[in-house]
Amino acid sequence: MIDRTSAAQGHPQIRAELNALGLRWLRAIHWNEDAAALQERALCDEEVVETADGAVLATTGQHTGRSPKDKFIVLDENTAGTVWWANNAAMSPAHFERLKTDFMAHARLRSLHVQDLEACADPAHRVNIRVITELAWHSLFMRHLLKPVQADEFVSELTIIDLPSFKADPAIHGTRSETVIVLDITNKLVLIGGTAYAGEMKKAVFTYLNHVLPDAGVLPMHCSANVGKAGDTAIFFGLSGTGKTTLSTDPDRALIGDDEHGWGENGIFNFENGCYAKVINLSAENEPDIFRTTTLKGTVLENIVLDRTTNRPDFADGSLTENTRAAYPLSAIANVQASRVGPAPKTIIMLCADAFGVLPPIAKLNAAQAMDMYLAGYTAKLAGTERGVKQPEATFSACFGAPFLPRHPTHYAAMLGERMARGEVRCFLLNTGWTGGAYGEGTRMKLVTTRAMLKAALKGELDRVACRLDENFGFEVPISIPSVDEKLLNPRQTWATVDAYDQAATQLKAMFVNALAKLKPPQPAQLHAAE
Numbered sequence: 001m002i003d004r005t006s007a008a009q010g011h012p013q014i015r016a017e018l019n020a021l022g023l024r025w026l027r028a029i030h031w032n033e034d035a036a037a038l039q040e041r042a043l044c045d046e047e048v049v050e051t052a053d054g055a056v057l058a059t060t061g062q063h064t065g066r067s068p069k070d071k072f073i074v075l076d077e078n079t080a081g082t083v084w085w086a087n088n089a090a091m092s093p094a095h096f097e098r099l100k101t102d103f104m105a106h107a108r109l110r111s112l113h114v115q116d117l118e119a120c121a122d123p124a125h126r127v128n129i130r131v132i133t134e135l136a137w138h139s140l141f142m143r144h145l146l147k148p149v150q151a152d153e154f155v156s157e158l159t160i161i162d163l164p165s166f167k168a169d170p171a172i173h174g175t176r177s178e179t180v181i182v183l184d185i186t187n188k189l190v191l192i193g194g195t196a197y198a199g200e201m202k203k204a205v206f207t208y209l210n211h212v213l214p215d216a217g218v219l220p221m222h223c224s225a226n227v228g229k230a231g232d233t234a235i236f237f238g239l240s241g242t243g244k245t246t247l248s249t250d251p252d253r254a255l256i257g258d259d260e261h262g263w264g265e266n267g268i269f270n271f272e273n274g275c276y277a278k279v280i281n282l283s284a285e286n287e288p289d290i291f292r293t294t295t296l297k298g299t300v301l302e303n304i305v306l307d308r309t310t311n312r313p314d315f316a317d318g319s320l321t322e323n324t325r326a327a328y329p330l331s332a333i334a335n336v337q338a339s340r341v342g343p344a345p346k347t348i349i350m351l352c353a354d355a356f357g358v359l360p361p362i363a364k365l366n367a368a369q370a371m372d373m374y375l376a377g378y379t380a381k382l383a384g385t386e387r388g389v390k391q392p393e394a395t396f397s398a399c400f401g402a403p404f405l406p407r408h409p410t411h412y413a414a415m416l417g418e419r420m421a422r423g424e425v426r427c428f429l430l431n432t433g434w435t436g437g438a439y440g441e442g443t444r445m446k447l448v449t450t451r452a453m454l455k456a457a458l459k460g461e462l463d464r465v466a467c468r469l470d471e472n473f474g475f476e477v478p479i480s481i482p483s484v485d486e487k488l489l490n491p492r493q494t495w496a497t498v499d500a501y502d503q504a505a506t507q508l509k510a511m512f513v514n515a516l517a518k519l520k521p522p523q524p525a526q527l528h529a530a531e
Helices: 012-021 035-044 093-107 136-145 199-216 244-248 288-293 367-376 409-423 447-458 498-517
Strands: 028-031 056-058 071-074 089-091 111-119 127-133 158-163 180-184 189-193 219-227 233-237 254-257 260-264 267-270 274-278 300-302 325-329 347-352 362-365 378-381 393-396 426-431 467-469 476-478
Touching (some): 012 028, 012 111, 035 056, 056 136, 089 093, 093 158, 093 189, 111 136, 127 136, 127 199, 136 300, 189 199, 199 219, 199 260, 199 409, 219 244, 233 244, 233 267, 244 347, 244 447, 254 260, 254 267, 274 288, 347 367, 362 367, 362 447, 367 498
Parallel strands (some): 056 300, 071 089, 127 158, 158 189, 233 347, 347 426
Antiparallel strands (some): 111 127, 180 189, 219 233, 219 254, 260 267, 274 325, 300 325, 378 393
């Protein structure tokens, strides 16, 4: 058995494999080091600091989130007719080859960290991924997010090379800036440079899976999932900040995963082996399970400010970014589905944070409404959370994850609709946003209220309750739910004036219509378009 946890200087196998990739004359290769070793190395190299509880805290500089405008897919004969080019920037094979050559040259005489990992918990669809990073804490991050593989033979289906210190040259590499994230689907290679934000690696994997899995009959989904004691799986679609991780982490239901799943012939399966939770304003009272993970040795914290007195995270401080994060293995959650798989879902929850105060806090969606909501992928950006945002802004992200969709949204929507019809799946809209007015005037839905409505939906208590039809969208809205203020269920009644509500509702409805109208059938790209 090969000792895969050593620094690998003495192992010709891994050196030969990296040489074949183009990574030559490396100072050191740290191969499959475990979490403790990676944490120690990251601390020794001063990449991170340690909190009072033993977690590690990294700051990522200029990029505190993804850089979607710097993300590319290589345009070639294999991808020209399959990729949604209206949504994905193209890079020519020539530019990619030059970029790859310069990446390999930049890596010379550097120490690199290599992790052999796997994605997808369903054995029928497992994907081996080799992640090569410049930073030890990036290696630790990916070791949390994917499942480490211990085997004599490892054949990688996807390789990621992550060099934050590399700076692209737009004139030479065909990039927009010095930052680059590029996926060569044909040659199964990802290059990431000019950013230390670890989430780029995670989402590069997701983008690749979103392209290859539909051909294997699997619907890839940007969703969280959990399962009740009766084997009733629920999935939660939602954009960042809508409560996807918070609401799926439930002491009464086993967590399958918090972000990325596939729906295949055997049911639901998690792509990942860890969680990447948004932790701004995290508290032990509201989210005890997630809060506990931030006190564990090895948890990776990103862009969180430490309290100078206690050396513990100040989760209320968003001075670096509102996008503060914690990465930890699923095993850190007390109530987790160890297999990371579950039966086909009985319930779909579509989450949004409506900052316009228009949508009801919960509604039942028929099949057509579910497809429209899935394609729209609605939530709202809040004033003050991003530079230049002065008023709430509607955000429509197809399939609740447009930045990660290499194929056209209608491709995924057709797969979802077919599965919903086959399984008689019920679907609910759950609004975790505002009522009584827009952001700044109204109030946000209380988490305890949202959880009460969710619990009723998952238990089937809303299947046969009396409902009214929403006057704007036609949703069925329950008239009453135990422990929920009936007035709250009709947002029109929570506003100071119905005229103000009606005006806001008319505007939001028009935004939905416009967003759906933009999803036209895809057109194949011309191969010379990115030269």
